[in-house]
Amino acid sequence: MTAIVELEHIEKRYGAIAAVDDVSFRLEPGESVALIGHNGAGKTTLFKLMLGLSRPTSGHIRVLGDDPAAGEFAARKRLGYLPESVSFNGALTGREVLSFYAHLKDAPAAKIDDLLARVGLTAASNRPIRTYSKGMRQRLGLIQALFGDPLLLLLDEPTTGLDPALRLEFYEIVQELQQKGATIVLSSHALTELEERARRIIILNRGRMVANGSIEQLRRLAGLPIRIRVTVASGQAQRLSTLVGPVPNWREINGHLVEFDAAPGAKIDLIRRVTDETGPAEDVTIVQPTLDDLYAHFLRRHGEAS
Numbered sequence: 001m002t003a004i005v006e007l008e009h010i011e012k013r014y015g016a017i018a019a020v021d022d023v024s025f026r027l028e029p030g031e032s033v034a035l036i037g038h039n040g041a042g043k044t045t046l047f048k049l050m051l052g053l054s055r056p057t058s059g060h061i062r063v064l065g066d067d068p069a070a071g072e073f074a075a076r077k078r079l080g081y082l083p084e085s086v087s088f089n090g091a092l093t094g095r096e097v098l099s100f101y102a103h104l105k106d107a108p109a110a111k112i113d114d115l116l117a118r119v120g121l122t123a124a125s126n127r128p129i130r131t132y133s134k135g136m137r138q139r140l141g142l143i144q145a146l147f148g149d150p151l152l153l154l155l156d157e158p159t160t161g162l163d164p165a166l167r168l169e170f171y172e173i174v175q176e177l178q179q180k181g182a183t184i185v186l187s188s189h190a191l192t193e194l195e196e197r198a199r200r201i202i203i204l205n206r207g208r209m210v211a212n213g214s215i216e217q218l219r220r221l222a223g224l225p226i227r228i229r230v231t232v233a234s235g236q237a238q239r240l241s242t243l244v245g246p247v248p249n250w251r252e253i254n255g256h257l258v259e260f261d262a263a264p265g266a267k268i269d270l271i272r273r274v275t276d277e278t279g280p281a282e283d284v285t286i287v288q289p290t291l292d293d294l295y296a297h298f299l300r301r302h303g304e305a306s
C-alpha cells in the first residue's frame with residue numbers, strides 16, 4: 001500500500017539546533033496519529049516539513065506520493081492544515097474568508113453552510129472576524145482545513161481555546177473524516193483527551209522520536225506497573241495484605257479502599273489472590289498506566305540514554 005506520509009531519517013537543523021533529528025515513520029491511509037512533546041520538541045517543524053514550507057537538512061520525505069518541498073506539490077489541494085495560531089484578516093466576515101479558502105481548494109460553496117452549522121458559527125458568519133473569540137477563530141480555522149476532502153489533515157494543537165463541548169464536536173468531525181479514509185496527524189499537550197482517540201502516538205523529545213506505537217504497544221514496551229485498587233469491608237485491609245503478600249506502594253486510602261502496584265509479570269497472580277472468594281475483596285479496579293505516565297517514562301528513559 002502506498003504510504004500517505006513517509007519520512008526517512010529526516011533532520012532539520014537551524015544552526016546548532018537540531019529541531020528534528022533522525023526521524024523516520026510511515027503513515028498509512030486512515031491512520032490517526034498524535035504527535036506529543038514538550039515545547040520545542042519539534043512538532044511544528046515536522047508539520048512545516050510535511051507541508052513543504054521548509055526543506056529537510058537531510059533525509060527523504062514524501063507526502064501523498066510527492067516531495068512536498070518540490071516547487072509543484074500537486075497533492076496540496078488534498079491536504080488540510082490548521083496552524084497552532086490561526087490568524088485571519090479581521091475586517092473580513094467568517095463567510096468571506098471561507099469563500100476564499102473554498103475557492104482555493106476548488107470546493108463547492110454549498111459546503112460552507114454545512115460546515116458553519118456543524119461548528120456553531122452560522123449566526124456569526126456575517127460578522128467581521130475581529131469580533132470573534134479565540135474559540136470561534138479556531139473553529140473557522142478548522143473549517144478551512146476541511147475543504148477539498150483532505151486525504152491528509154495536519155492539525156497543530158487544534159483544540160486549544162475550545163470549550164469541552166466544542167472539543168467533543170471537533171473530535172467527532174475528525175473521526176468522521178478518518179472513517180472516510182483520511183489520515184490525521186495532530187499535535188497536542190492535552191494528553192488525557194488523546195488517550196482514547198489517537199490510534200498511534202509518536203513522542204518527540206528535543207527533535208528525536210522516542211516512542212512510536214499504539215497506547216497498548218507503548219504500555220507493553222514501558223512495562224510500567226499497573227495499580228490494583230481494592231474495596232474491602234471495614235477493618236479488613238490487614239486480611240487483604242496477608243492474602244497478597246508484600247507488594248510495592250501499598251496504600252490504605254481509607255478504611256475501605258486499598259491500592260498497590262503490580263509489575264506486569266505479577267499482575268495475574270495478584271488479581272487471583274485479591275479475588276479469592278474466601279478473601280475480603282468486595283470490588284477490584286485495575287488502573288492501567290495513563291498516557292501521562294507513559295509520556296513521563298519515555299522522556300525519562302531518553303534523558304538517561306542521551
Ligand SMILES: Nc1ncnc2c1ncn2[C@@H]1O[C@H](COP(=O)(O)OP(=O)(O)OP(=O)(O)O)[C@@H](O)[C@H]1O
Binds near residue numbers: 014037038039041084
Ligand atoms: N525558524 C527557526 N529558526 C531557529 N530555530 C527554530 C526555528 N523554528 C524552530 N526552531 C527551534 O527548533 C526547535 C523545535 O521547534 P518547534 O516549533 O518545532 O517545536 P514544537 O514542538 O512545535 O513546540 P511548541 O509546542 O512550543 O509549539 C526549538 O528549539 C525551536 O526554538
